Amino acid sequence: MTRREALAWLAALGAVPLGCREFESSSVALRLANWGGAGDDSDYYRLVKQIYREFEAAHPGVILKVEGVPGSQEYVTKVLLDHVAGAMPDVMALDASSGAVFIDNGTLMDLAPFVEKDKAFSLGDYFPNVVDIARRDKAIYAIPTDFTPMVVYCNAAHFREAGVAVPTGRWSFDDFLSAAQRLTRQGRYGFEFANWMPGWVMFLWNNGSDVLSPDGSRATGILDGPRSVEAVQYLADLVLKHRVAPSLSQAAATGVDLFATGKASMKVVGHWYLASLAAFKDLDPHEIVVVELPTNLPQSVTVMYEAGQAISKNCRHPEVAWEFLKFWASQGVQSRYNQSGIAVCARKDVAEASLKGEPSKVAREEAFLRIVPSARSPWGASVEGYDRVEEFGQKAMDDILKNGVPVQAALSKAAAAIDKEFALR
Amino acid sequence: MKRSGTPYFFIAPALLHLVVFGFLPIMFALWVSFFDWKILKGTMPFVGLGKYQELMNDPGFGNALLNSAKYALVSVPTGMAVAVLVALLASDQIRAAGLFRTVYYIPAVCSTVAISMLWIYVYLPENGLINATTALFGLKSVDFLNEQGWAMPALAFMSVWVGLGPRMIIYVAGILGIPPSLYEAAELDGARGWRRFWSVTWPMLAPTNLFVLVTGTIAAFQLFTPVYMMTRGGPLDSTDVLGYHIYVESWKKFHVSNASAQSFLLLVVIGVLAAVQFKLAKRQLEGYSAG
Amino acid sequence: MLAILLMAPFVWMLLVSLHESRSSIPVLRDLWPKEAHWENYRFVLLHPDVPVFRFLLNSLVVAGAVVAGQLLVCSMAAYGFARLRFRGREFLFSLFLGSMMFAGTVTQIPTFLLVRQLHWLDTYWALIVPGIGSAFGVFLLRQFFLQIPLEIDEAARIDGAGEWKVYWKVILPMSRAALATLGAFAFIATWTDFFWPLIATSSQDMRTLEVGLSIFKNSYNGQNWPLQMTAAVVTLVPVLAVFLLLQRHFVKGVTIGSIK
Structure with missing residues (x-):
């Protein structure tokens, strides 16, 4: 080795320690993690950024360091990995659908003591069953921001054309099928079905069944029980037998949103869909009517997908983090944040304030609010790893719809696989 | 300069890096595979060889191993043959052509994600590129990625095309690295066309071939992105290959111990295959190596 | 013909990118956009909250350092x-x-924990150092070096050259094409890597292009293809620009080799 080579080596080794970068300053840096929202909506970004700046202005010495992780699955993985490494962000946006894995592994701080102590904050301002999504007995792990029940969107013009009345209250599976049959015509489907389990699991519920046992511990006997088989057979028949919904490969082939382009008359989806429908010119917004899900029970039941803010257990500045949560969930901030129209505000005052303006819009918002009391929290809020259950469910549906596997066989296989995974937990 | 330490000086930086960023994590994984690490709960009971025993009786793992073997058996030789042919055609043009040379590197440059999206479109039922074309001849539409018999061949076909770019680059570099004097000598002997290929190009490509074969086999057994993007292991687990299986175990179920044990079995499988490949190539390589 | 086939993915990406934002995947007959929506590019490049040029700088620094590191470290070992x-x-x-x-996939968790122990998370070090050694690179260059006739370095040694000189002055110049190949692979792999930079960085200023721009994937309702x-x-x-600039190196090996 020549001297020059040796020097180069030393220089290389000496450079390494410079890589350490620790934050040491008098100001408080609060790390906020979220899933990045909708990247193609610049108004939303501008608003959120402005809200952050306002918080910093109101709390001198506090700097918000926002860590956006695009993609919901990537977001969960990334924050869990931060937890394993002992480097969770201070505040995280918590999606109800993946809430259990964070709450039940002790990654989050119980907010109940803050709620109790802080007279300026009242949980009574929020819809009670929305708050309960992140509750474990007396402990509360997230302050809800917004949520959406899943509903049926109807194209009222299509209904008029077919001479079918848009349902105003409870309607049964049979009513839904006959409406779909009468709505279906050349180039148009009565119902746009997608194999996305968060969008069809409610059909099991509305047939008096479920995916998991009430304690969330097993799927056999429930997911493959007779009433579940009946519900899934009903959905499969819509596609395969009655042909009122496109086959999955037909839907994939067109690659377009059928409802939004007037090629389907009904669709099961959440509040966020209203925000995206604005971009479609073929659809008259006045003709969009929101109704509850069809049911074979006395009262229709649906699911409520929700987002909130939580504080991590190893947060270095819990008091500041609580101030941020309070600020974020305040009426002033939420009434602006909610204008994006993605979801229903978790604050009752803000949600009710949205009931004004153009009549068809008010009717839709009212329909959502009417449904709130009958909405359940998603399984993912209480069962860790529920995303795997959904994967098995979707696979079963794929096998049924695309590869001709009988419903009972597909569901039994899925239920057994789910139980096997639960046993390993 | 002629000191016995010199060879070690040359390999020291790579070795140091290998130890820190290769072996340390692998040893960690080995250690973890003897425990039942609940990574999120932070508990870690010792289970000895329990995880390995579990795998022996796990039909899911067996299925994944079989799928990977099928995939490798089809895609590796086909991919190599196509790449050599294209590289032969391309190397003359790459030598000659100016600006358009870059074209040959485009498939290698596009990210796998973008390419997978393109292929989803190619395989779409009814309106996809293939189905729209076959429909002109009155053939029935096939949902390639969702029908049991089609999904695996579809992935293999795609991988031959997607892997063409990188493999071709390696072959082109290999072909360009053959000293022209050898061709001149062959020409004097009257060898042209295919004869020249078999007497000069192919034997001279032996080290390149070995490289493409070994890395291709490794990559085939670790196949992940296209499965993740396009089929998620379906339909009916027919494309659940080891790379994807281990990913699910590690990142979806957070069963890090199981994933580690699976990786070690995979290591053994690939290791045996690679050893065989090296042994077979040894004869061809004689006369090239310094030892 | 072959060129068209090889160009296809890029052309397809380009054409889809010119469709209206949030529109669906165009089928073949609609692939050519009725009007070119260049505003998509303005939107992505000039987005006030997405510092594209910072991402670009990060990608360049990281990919550049990884390529330089790999070429040196791997070629030494391969020699x-x-x-x-x-x-x-x-x-x-x-x-x-x-x-x-x-x-x-299995070593990512321990590597992540290791990088955290080194306090490298969210720094360039985390993005560069794990990438500068590559068994793939060592293997690739070794195979190419094996192709070079042994007489060449023996001749140099007889002329009194030390090992470093044989490596630096004889073998490396003859292996331009191989080095360019490895450089290209290292560059592409680093440039298009998604998962590692995603977990190893957290602040927006440390994102690479691939990760930073992935926020455009989602709209409220599924994927936004354009x-x-x-x-x-x-x-x-x-990347294509880098290739255009460096392409002559891919063929240089031959000419220099034949002069010798």
Whole structure:
């Protein structure tokens, strides 16, 4: 080795320690993690950024360091990995659908003591069953921001054309099928079905069944029980037998949103869909009517997908983090944040304030609010790893719809696989 | 300069890096595979060889191993043959052509994600590129990625095309690295066309071939992105290959111990295959190596 | 014909990126956009909250450093394995090979914990250092070095050149094409890597292009194909530019080799 080579080596080794970068300053840096929202909506970004700046202005010495992780699955993985490494962000946006894995592994701080102590904050301002999504007995792990029940969107013009009345209250599976049959015509489907389990699991519920046992511990006997088989057979028949919904490969082939382009008359989806429908010119917004899900029970039941803010257990500045949560969930901030129209505000005052303006819009918002009391929290809020259950469910549906596997066989296989995974937990 | 330490000086930086960023994590994984690490709960009971025993009786793992073997058996030789042919055609043009040379590197440059999206479109039922074309001849539409018999061949076909770019680059570099004097000598002997290929190009490509074969086999057994993007292991687990299986175990179920044990079995499988490949190539390589 | 086939993915990406934002995947007959929506590019490049040029700088710094590091580290090791005789050579080489055979998904967690211990998370170090050694690179260059006739370095040694000089002045210049190949692979792999930079960085200022631009993937209602393809083209163009600039090196090996 020549001297020059040796020097180069030393220089290389000496450079390494410079890589350490620790934050040491008098100001408080609060790390906020979220899933990045909708990247193609610049108004939303501008608003959120402005809200952050306002918080910093109101709390001198506090700097918000926002860590956006695009993609919901990537977001969960990334924050869990931060937890394993002992480097969770201070505040995280918590999606109800993946809430259990964070709450039940002790990654989050119980907010109940803050709620109790802080007279300026009242949980009574929020819809009670929305708050309960992140509750474990007396402990509360997230302050809800917004949520959406899943509903049926109807194209009222299509209904008029077919001479079918848009349902105003409870309607049964049979009513839904006959409406779909009468709505279906050349180039148009009565119902746009997608194999996305968060969008069809409610059909099991509305047939008096479920995916998991009430304690969330097993799927056999429930997911493959007779009433579940009946519900899934009903959905499969819509596609395969009655042909009122496109086959999955037909839907994939067109690659377009059928409802939004007037090629389907009904669709099961959440509040966020209203925000995206604005971009479609073929659809008259006045003709969009929101109704509850069809049911074979006395009262229709649906699911409520929700987002909130939580504080991590190893947060270095819990008091500041609580101030941020309070600020974020305040009426002033939420009434602006909610204008994006993605979801229903978790604050009752803000949600009710949205009931004004153009009549068809008010009717839709009212329909959502009417449904709130009958909405359940998603399984993912209480069962860790529920995303795997959904994967098995979707696979079963794929096998049924695309590869001709009988419903009972597909569901039994899925239920057994789910139980096997639960046993390993 | 002629000191016995010199060879070690040359390999020291790579070795140091290998130890820190290769072996340390692998040893960690080995250690973890003897425990039942609940990574999120932070508990870690010792289970000895329990995880390995579990795998022996796990039909899911067996299925994944079989799928990977099928995939490798089809895609590796086909991919190599196509790449050599294209590289032969391309190397003359790459030598000659100016600006358009870059074209040959485009498939290698596009990210796998973008390419997978393109292929989803190619395989779409009814309106996809293939189905729209076959429909002109009155053939029935096939949902390639969702029908049991089609999904695996579809992935293999795609991988031959997607892997063409990188493999071709390696072959082109290999072909360009053959000293022209050898061709001149062959020409004097009257060898042209295919004869020249078999007497000069192919034997001279032996080290390149070995490289493409070994890395291709490794990559085939670790196949992940296209499965993740396009089929998620379906339909009916027919494309659940080891790379994807281990990913699910590690990142979806957070069963890090199981994933580690699976990786070690995979290591053994690939290791045996690679050893065989090296042994077979040894004869061809004689006369090239310094030892 | 072949060129058209090879160009297809890029052309497809380009055409889809010119469709209206949030529109669906165009089928073949609608692939040519009725009007070109160049505003997608304005949207991505000039987005006030997405510092594209910062991402670009990060990608360039990281990919550049990884390429430089890999070329030096791997070529040195490859020279050792291909040209020198020493004890434990076969064994050490098999260690390199073996490390390639281990599934990367499993080593990501320990590597992440290691990088955290080094306090490198959210710094360039985390993005560069794990990438500068590559068993793949060592293997690739070793195979190319094996192709070079042994007489060439023996002639140099007889002329009194030391090992470093043989490596630096004889073998490397003859291996331009091979080095360019490895450089290209290292550049592409680093440039298009998604998962590692995603978990190893957290602040927006440390994001690479591939990760930073992935926020355009989602709209409220499923994927936004045109914007996603716009982002993909934006990510791709710098790479193509680098290739255009460096392409002559891919063929240089031959000419220099034949002069000798």
